[in-house]
Amino acid sequence: MTDEAIGKIKDMLIRGELKAGDRLPPEKELSESLGLSRSSLREAVKALELIRVLDVRRGDGTYVTSLDAKLLNEAVGFVVELHQNRSILELFEVRRILEPATAHMAAGRITPEEVAALRATMDGIDEDTNIEELVAHDLEFHSIIAAAAGNDYLSGLLEALSGDTVRARIWRGITQEKAVAHTLAEHKAIADALERGDAELVRALVTVHISGVENWLRQAL
Incomplete structure (x- = not known):
């Protein structure tokens, strides 16, 4: 009833x-x-x-x-936070489909101010940065790109698929592997391509970026 x-x-x-x-x-x-x-x-x-x-x-x-899309996607985010490691692999498969397409859209729409904000997220981040700051950087970096794409439903869904808890689990593993510098280099390359408006390169870089973390997680499990 x-x-x-x-x-x-x-x-x-x-x-x-x-x-x-x-x-x-x-x-x-x-x-x-x-x-x-x-x-x-x-x-x-x-x-x-x-x-x-x-x-x-x-x-x-x-x-x-x-x-509002972000408001309605809060329920999705709640479910995502409860997923266990095997389920996170499936979430990364979804992100690997959605995030490159989102970045491709953003390449034609991102403003100089948003590019500057992307670069600012990387300031002070290094191998000695704590997990909370790494998670905050990662969330903000990808959030700025999603917002630049100009599609509220897409950015809301990506935000729901990439909550704090999920990212913290991944970053803990990444820091154990001393791969923060590598991740930041990929972020810088993505920001550079976005600034140039090279949509195809951005799509390729984001695909490699997401796939790299997905492959690390798959091996870890």
Whole structure:
């Protein structure tokens, strides 16, 4: 019954009867119009609140969220954080498909300010840098490229696939292998190609970059 209620609310959103920012009708009115019990509707609302489709404001009512791509992808990110090492390999396969294409798009759109921001993420990063700083650098570097591509759904999905926990696991292994300098050299080459607007080279460099980490992880497992 809860699944049915979720489906009916989803249909209202798809049909445009509810839009981003709209307030839902009162519980009694909505349950009657949808032919649902109030308890089923209540459970559906809780579930849709968890995945950031609805926003329950105590004392005010229930609203449709902005339905922003990054907001909705938070649920994907939560699941990704729970994945174990074998599953991380599958995530890297997905990243190997998506990130080169994203970087290819970014090459034609990135601004000089974004290139400068990319280079700034590498300042002060070396073999002695702690895990937290390495993770922050890696997240920011790839996030800037995704944002430069100009596609919110794509950047939101990539962000969800590359959470702090996943990156921390990978970086711990990389630092054990003393490969930070190699990774930074690859980041610099990517930034250089982006600055030149060489989309095909960027795609190739990012493919090699992601594949290298994926291959290291595959051997480690």
